[in-house]
Amino acid sequence: MRNNSRSSSVPRAAAAARSGRSLRPWAAVALTGALVASAAACSTPGGDKGAGKAADTAVVGIANEPETLSPLLGYGKDGNSKIFDGLLTHDAEMRLKPALAAELPKITNEGRTYTYTLRDGVRFSDGQPLTAKDVVFTYRTILDKNTNNASKAELDALQEVRAEGDRTVVFELKYPYAPFAERTVLPIAPEHIAGKQDVNSGDFGTKPIGTGPYILTDWRKGEKLTFKANPQYWGGEPAVKKFTMAIIKDDDVRATRLRSGDLDGAILPPNLAATFKGDQGRKTLAAKTYDYRTVTLPTENPVTGDTAVRKALDVAVDRQAMVDKILDGGGKAAYGPVPTDSPWFAKGTERVHDLEKAKKILDDAGWRPGADGIREKDGRRASFPLWYLTGDKLRQDHALAYASDAKKAGIEVKVQSGTWEVIEPRMKDDAVLAGGGSPADPDFDQYSLLHSSLAGDGFNNMARYSDPDVDKALVDGRQSGKPEERKAAYDTIQRKLAENPGYTFLTHIDHLYVIADRWEGLTTQVEPHDHGLASGPWWNVEDWAPKK
Structure with missing residues (x-):
């Protein structure tokens, strides 16, 4: 437990070392015990080029804005x-x-x-x-x-x-x-x-008041959020007095801003993070994650709603090639929302890349190759659009690789990019290169991803997936207090997804951050899909201390 009465000048890192009891996420304890933007033009968020070099100031680049x-x-x-x-x-x-x-x-x-x-x-x-x-x-x-x-x-x-x-x-x-x-x-x-x-x-959403280590001083939508240290923070006033998060949606622009000195740190895809290898004064930190990339297969689209098409795509896709070539090894193949190294993963649900099997599934279901190699059934081409978020290079690369693999099986995937405002109205019928994942507990991500009651509810259950056995298992998983019952429920869900994959899961992605090596206390956590304000090395910026 932290000492509330200590001087605010005491580093919070020292306070953290004296923190009280901790409780491991239930996922680990129960199973062990029971089962063993582009930014606004190219303006510098801190003002002048090189801003953020003071030990008590930090400017970081993130991809998404709340x-x-x-x-x-x-x-x-x-x-x-x-x-x-x-x-x-x-x-x-x-x-x-x-x-x-x-x-x-x-x-x-x-x-x-x-x-x-x-x-x-x-x-x-x-x-x-x-x-x-x-x-x-x-x-x-x-x-x-x-x-x-x-x-x-x-x-x-x-x-x-x-x-x-x-x-x-x-x-x-x-x-x-x-x-x-x-x-x-x-x-x-x-x-x-x-x-x-x-x-x-109300304006509380843009002018918040809280108990946290920082106070919002400025929010320029689409450009940056600026915070100052809270001098009355119960955990002690942070050593980093001014903290700015620059909203830079485009990966390349974020890398350029980091290289120019405008940013002290940023999240980057593997190919761009690699360009900073060996840079003096910077370090690259990797965070293990539950963050997956998946393709939604809308049930109301006559092509993606066909179980045979879904199953064919599930084995046509070369997941390991995506890990090797797109992620440079910084991740793992995904067969569902649960990573293969999680205690919640249902062993035996891995799907092997098998193009010939994909073709046979389609042949048996009546999808025959047309003159141009794209399959047809009852006068309908095996073709559908796949959207990804503009400026997101990782999603773009995954989408293009997916389309390439699908074409080898005779399925045409037409890759397109757009903003979420463009994509959201199309999600009912069009596929989307989506992401998700939460390390806290399997209920946190899977219920909103798969339960039929949430079909079409904004970005919940984007594929409008519906399976009564999955619905029951989702309820059982969240309502049971017994570890073995919960494990059985989530095993059922993963096996059902293998039988009728309403999504094609592709990879789980490690997050990479390049940051100035000027502070003590730079670490990462196991991260969810949503990264930016809450994740990265700045998950504990309030604990950073200048290097001596």
């Missing part, structure tokens, strides 16, 4: 927000540890009651004290039917949350949801500010 900074609408739900804190947070090994809570929760009532005691003396950046009412307000608001939070299904297990005095919060669950503690990394919003606004349209 739609909102309100945790009530989904921002920071997986932890690591710079503006807010959750009751719990993760350490470098992804173990849960106390944040706004003084200690890990007391779990009673056969896993249905979680009781948290708040850390004493925590204040929001406007000086107002944090109380249990703020925690209750946050969770109740997210679950309110009128709140536009697409992730509220993640709190399905929560029946009631209540305050008992100013420092105690009690969560009552409908069922013993094993990974519930992981859900309490969710950032806490101040009721005295957010509660006085319309949750969906």
Whole structure:
């Protein structure tokens, strides 16, 4: 547990070393125990060329920009927000540890009651004290039917949350949801500010107030977010006093800005990260991830909705070639949302690249090669469009490789790029080179990816996948408190995906970051798909200290 009364000049890294008990993600513990933009023109975010060289200032380049900074609408739900804190947070090994809570929760009532005691003396950046009412307000608001939070299904297990005095919060669950503690990394919003606004349209999403290590000072949409250190932060004032995240969607532009000195660090695809090898004063850090790339196969498209086409594509694709050539070995073949080195992976669901098998599947289903080699059935060509996000070189390379492999089997994949605004209306009928993945628990990603109730719900279940056995297994997996039952449920899901692959999973990708080697404390965590504000070496920028 951190010492709240220590001087703010004490490095937070030292405080982290004195942190209290930690709890490994349920995925590891239970199984071991039970089963063994382009940026706005090319302007420098910090102002002058070379900005960010001061030891107390850092400028980094990220690829994606949040739609909102309100945790009530989904921002920071997986932890690591710079503006807010959750009751719990993760350490470098992804173990849960106390944040706004003084200690890990007391779990009673056969896993249905979680009781948290708040850390004493925590204040929001406007000086107002944090109380249990703020925690209750946050969770109740997210679950309110009128709140536009697409992730509220993640709190399905929560029946009631209540305050008992100013420092105690009690969560009552409908069922013993094993990974519930992981859900309490969710950032806490101040009721005295957010509660006085319309949750969906108020300015809290652009002018947030939190308890975190940094305070937002400027947000220029499409260009940058700028933060300053919170001098009243309960964990001690960060040594990096000014922190800027430049929004640079294009990989090549991000690399150019890093090379010119405009940026101190950036996330880069493997081929661009390799160009910085040997650069003096910079280091490359790799983060293992659950981040996958997949092709959605919409059920309502007459070609991608055909089970034979799906199964043929699943074995026609050369996943290992993608790992070797696109990722330069920085990743692994993907056969579903769970990486092959995860304890949750269902062994035996690997699919071998077999072009002849793909052709036979199509032949047997009546898809015959036409004059140009593209197959046809009942007068319909085996052809469909595949969209990827403009400027994302990794998605582009995956899409082109997928199209090349598909063509060898007689399926035409027409690769196109666009913004999400262009792509989203087309997702019902057109394939998309999508991404996802969460290391916290299999429920976190798989339910929203596959459950039929979420088909067509924004970016949830983009393929509109529907399988009653998968739906049942998803519910069993989140509602059972027994490790062996959960493992069986997620094994079922992976085997069903092999039988009827509504997505073609391609690779799991390691994230690469190139960053100036000027600070102590540069590390990475096991990362989810969503990388940028919360991930990378800056996951703990509040703990960095200048090199001596």
